[in-house]
Amino acid sequence: MADLELLRRIDAYLDAAPRTACRTEAVGPFTLFVNDGPGWRYYARATPGAVAFTGEDVARLRARQVELGLPEAIEWVRDLAPDLGAAAEAGGMRVVGHPLLHLPAPAAFAPVPPPADAAIRVVGAGDDLARIGAVAEIAFANPGTGIGTASTKDLDAMAREADPAVLAFVRDRIASAVTIQVAAFVDGDPVATGAHQPVGEATEIVGVACLPALRRRGLAAAVTSLLVRDALSRGVATVCMSADDADVERLYRRLGFATVGAVGAAEPRRP
Numbered sequence: 089m090a091d092l093e094l095l096r097r098i099d100a101y102l103d104a105a106p107r108t109a110c111r112t113e114a115v116g117p118f119t120l121f122v123n124d125g126p127g128w129r130y131y132a133r134a135t136p137g138a139v140a141f142t143g144e145d146v147a148r149l150r151a152r153q154v155e156l157g158l159p160e161a162i163e164w165v166r167d168l169a170p171d172l173g174a175a176a177e178a179g180g181m182r183v184v185g186h187p188l189l190h191l192p193a194p195a196a197f198a199p200v201p202p203p204a205d206a207a208i209r210v211v212g213a214g215d216d217l218a219r220i221g222a223v224a225e226i227a228f229a230n231p232g233t234g235i236g237t238a239s240t241k242d243l244d245a246m247a248r249e250a251d252p253a254v255l256a257f258v259r260d261r262i263a264s265a266v267t268i269q270v271a272a273f274v275d276g277d278p279v280a281t282g283a284h285q286p287v288g289e290a291t292e293i294v295g296v297a298c299l300p301a302l303r304r305r306g307l308a309a310a311v312t313s314l315l316v317r318d319a320l321s322r323g324v325a326t327v328c329m330s331a332d333d334a335d336v337e338r339l340y341r342r343l344g345f346a347t348v349g350a351v352g353a354a355e356p357r358r359p
Contacts, residue, residue: 090167101290116145126253131161134169141172146179162354176354187337189345191327196344199313208272213263220278222246227297233335236300240277272307280307290326
C-alpha cells in the first residue's frame with residue numbers, strides 16, 4: 089500500500105520547487121508555472137489536493153500553455169491523482185510513468201565512490217557552466233544507459249549553443265545556493281552532472297547525466313552520491329528522485345533509495 093503521507097510531502101515539495109523561479113497560475117485543477125524571464129520552461133502540475141480531472145480541463149490547460157509559449161506538459165504523483173492519466177489521454181496527450189524513489193533514512197544511504205581518474209565536486213558560479221550544461225544536453229539527446237560515441241570532443245560545439253541569458257539565470261541560482269549542482273571531471277573536462285534544489289526539508293535529485301562514451305563507469309552514481317551527501321548536510325529529511333526506466337531505477341536502489349510510487353507525465357501525442 090502506498091505511503092500517502094510520504095507522497096503528499098513529496099508532492100508538496102514538487103509544487104514548491106518551481107516557485108523559486110516562477111510565478112503561478114491556476115488553470116482548473118492544475119497549477120501552471122510561468123517563468124517570464126530567461127531560464128527554464130516548466131510543465132504544469134496537478135494542484136495538491138485536486139482529485140477530479142477531465143479531458144476538457146486538460147484542453148484548457150494546453151491552450152493556456154500554447155498562449156504563453158510554454159511546453160504542453162503535465163506531471164503528477166500517480167497515487168495522489170489516479171484519474172489524471174485518463175483525463176490527459178482524453179485531452180489528446182500521451183501518458184507515461186516513471187518510478188518515484190525516496191531515501192528512507194540517512195542510514196539507508198550507500199554512497200558510491202568515484203572512479204580513480206575522476207574528480208567530483210560541487211559546481212561553483214565561476215565554473216564553465218556552458219560546458220557543464222553541454223554534458224546534460226548531449227546525454228539527454230542520447231537517452232538510456234548504454235555506452236555511446238558522444239564524448240568530451242563534442243562539448244565545445246554544444247557549449248557554443250548555450251543561451252547567455254539562461255547561463256546567467258543558472259549562475260545566479262548556484263551563487264545563491266538555490267540550485268546545488270555537482271559535476272564529475274576527467275582530465276579537466278566535465279563528463280557527468282546532476283543537481284538538487286532544496287526547499288525547506290525536502291529536495292529532489294534531478295538532471296543526472298553522463299556523456300555516453302563514459303557510461304557504465306559509476307560516474308552518474310558517484311555524482312548522485314555527492315548530491316545526496318550535500319542534501320543531508322543541509323538538514324534535508326526528504327530526498328526523492330524519479331527514474332527514466334528500470335535500469336536507472338536499479339542504479340538508484342543500489343544507493344539505498346526505495347521505490348515508493350510513480351510519477352505520471354503527459355505530453356502531446358506524436359503524429
